């Protein structure tokens with residue numbers, strides 16, 4: 001290609017790993033917790049301070065800063081032909097109440113590091129480059145994970161996002177206005193050629209397999225199911241076992257069957273019983289009611305559908321067998337995502353060129369990229385995190401791995417944004 005000087009001998013630019021690390025540590029001071037983590041929940045003063053710090057860094061790097069009506073922050077480095085669609089990257093700066101230093105923040109600061117490195121190397125790209133900082137990814141303060149990216153991608157009406165409230169009754173709209181966001185601005189989506197997100201894996205696979213880079217080909221299918229079993233409250237002493245209507249018998253029968261069902265579907269099947277509640281919750285009363293949840297995930301839609309059917313079948317069979325009334329229903333579902341083949345290839349090629357150990361993988365968690373992928377070609381890059389821990393103050397990652405992931409991001413973005421100088 002005539003206009004790509006970099007491919008004709010000049011060394012490809014590399015990120016500055018120590019600058020990236022030092023910015024991660026500086027950002028982590030905002031909302032720092034005593035256990036070494038971060039509490040920077042969406043639209044709090046801490047979130048605002050983090051966004052302001054990032055905006056100052058980005059402006060110093062020559063970026064234009066813009067905030068949309070739902071509080072997504074965009075940092076844009078101009079392209080040679082600035083009317084062309086942007087090549088985008090991004091993630092989130094908000095954290096869980098007891099979150100870590102890297103979840104989301106890494107993807108944002110790796111994006112800034114890409115821009116800084118292009119500046120350092122004097123590289124001009126044909127397409128503009130933009131970082132998206134998605135508002136309220138975590139969904140802990142306002143109960144809607146990946147909120148900002150969902151509104152941006154037209155998957156969630158703005159009014160529904162605005163009406164979400166936190167435990168104190170404060171709405172997203174009121175908090176956005178308090179932080180100076182213009183909620184009357186028109187929501188409009190810029191043209192995007194391709195989008196990438198680099199993120200810590202939030203699971204143990206890369207670390208255990210000794211790989212530096214996960215080439216993320218998609219996000220698995222996931223849903224949550226609620227099971228209710230009706231029993232009859234009775235005294236724990238005088239009521240003989242065979243004369244009780246004890247809902248826990250259904251749990252006792254269904255749990256081994258559920259675990260066996262997940263085991264039979266192989267290592268990609270994920271089944272989690274996260275909540276088990278009895279009512280009235282007294283040690284000497286047979287519960288009158290049992291509620292438990294089943295979270296099920298699998299990357300292959302056929303196996304995922306089978307697992308869902310099996311959950312229904314096993315619960316109904318146990319209810320019938322125990323002669324108790326109850327129900328099982330799906331309360332939340334996020335269909336899986338297959339990332340864009342060309343974007344995934346750009347990630348893989350960049351990792352090959354850099355000589356990193358890598359593997360293809362499917363994300364077990366949801367990310368803003370699930371929403372972004374609904375409207376523009378998208379792919380993700382994972383790097384290992386210590387022990388697979390995330391949503392935890394002890395969340396940790398190695399500077400060298402973070403640098404490698406940012407280099408892959410730089411390589412993939414540059415392939416799409418096309419260096420002209």
Ligand SMILES: [Zn+2]
Pocket residue numbers: 092103104137199
């Ligand atoms: Zn995240």
